[in-house]
Amino acid sequence: MQFKDTFVVVLTLLGAAALGVALPSVGEPPFPEIRSG
Known part of the structure; x- marks a missing residue:
């Protein structure tokens, strides 16, 4: 496995x-799905 x-x-x-x-x-983050809250 490559841990790096x-x-x-x-x-x-x-x-x-x-x-x-x-x-x-x-503003809204580039990945809105991250802020599901």
């Missing part, structure tokens, strides 16, 4: 989620 690839995927998902949570007032 998995780490990159997880890091990307965490980064996208962090941006969506840290910048909620800027």
Whole structure:
């Protein structure tokens, strides 16, 4: 198994989620489905 690839995927998902949570007032996120709340 290539842990590096998995780490990159997880890091990307965490980064996208962090941006969506840290910048909620800027406007709708590029991936609206993330904010199902």
